[in-house]
Amino acid sequence: MILAAAILLAVGIALARGGSLRRLADLPLRWGGVALIAFGLQIYLIYFPEPVSEGLFSPRVGVLMLSYVLLFGVVWKNRTLPGIWLIGAGFLSNFAVMLLNGGYMPITPEALEQVGHTRNRLSPVDGARVLATKDIVLPREATVAWWLSDIFVLAPPFPIPTVFSFGDVLIACGAFWLIQRAMLPSTR
Amino acid sequence: MKNLKLFAAKHVNATTLRVFYILLALLAMALAGGAPDSFGVGH
Numbered sequence: 001m002i003l004a005a006a007i008l009l010a011v012g013i014a015l016a017r018g019g020s021l022r023r024l025a026d027l028p029l030r031w032g033g034v035a036l037i038a039f040g041l042q043i044y045l046i047y048f049p050e051p052v053s054e055g056l057f058s059p060r061v062g063v064l065m066l067s068y069v070l071l072f073g074v075v076w077k078n079r080t081l082p083g084i085w086l087i088g089a090g091f092l093s094n095f096a097v098m099l100l101n102g103g104y105m106p107i108t109p110e111a112l113e114q115v116g117h118t119r120n121r122l123s124p125v126d127g128a129r130v131l132a133t134k135d136i137v138l139p140r141e142a143t144v145a146w147w148l149s150d151i152f153v154l155a156p157p158f159p160i161p162t163v164f165s166f167g168d169v170l171i172a173c174g175a176f177w178l179i180q181r182a183m184l185p186s187t188r
Numbered sequence: 189m190k191n192l193k194l195f196a197a198k199h200v201n202a203t204t205l206r207v208f209y210i211l212l213a214l215l216a217m218a219l220a221g222g223a224p225d226s227f228g229v230g231h
Contacts, residue, residue, distance in 0.1 A: 006218070007211070022207075025206040035217040039216040160226055162225060164223075164224035
């Protein structure tokens with residue numbers, strides 16, 4: 001949700017700066033359909049999760065990892081676009097920490113509580129999945145590469161309380177850069 | 189699907205469709221590649 005909001009905000013800012021949607025139409029983005037397939041593959045895993053992670057070699061995690069492989073393909077196909085390498089670095093960061101922690105994005109119980117999403121935790125044990133996310137609940141000391149996991153907290157009264165990762169920041173920055181460059185007239 | 193395509197061809201111009209496609213693709217990329225805890229509806 002926070003990333004969708006970031007993209008819409010980027011479009012709004014570009015319009016306020018004198019950019020146009022007509023210019024966005026000229027962006028030579030390729031393999032957009034593959035990105036949609038990657039997202040589609042994740043919907044079942046996100047909205048119908050198992051209560052506790054079944055481990056890296058489970059079919060669900062396999063599908064999640066496959067969706068990231070498709071996303072890397074989209075990044076490669078669009079490698080000449082501005083900001084796309086930043087988006088790719090964000091994908092890689094999230095993919096790496098998920099791979100190192102059994103296939104899902106780790107989040108601490110404390111961070112989940114800070115944003116008031118504890119009710120979405122599907123089991124009281126470590127490794128519990130969180131409804132409508134790609135997260136598993138792990139204590140900080142049990143998380144490999146903790147600094148790449150969901151650690152940045154936007155707590156209420158922020159309108160969209162969220163915990164997000166360094167990779168998410170890179171993706172938002174890359175998308176912002178791409179949209180600004182695509183919608184604003186070239187300064188050269 | 190065929191009716192949808194006919195409707196789009198009649199009433200929506202190519203630029204509008206292209207903008208819609210690009211925004212949809214960027215949203216899909218961000219949602220599929222990102223992993224915040226506020227992914228879905230209800231948060």
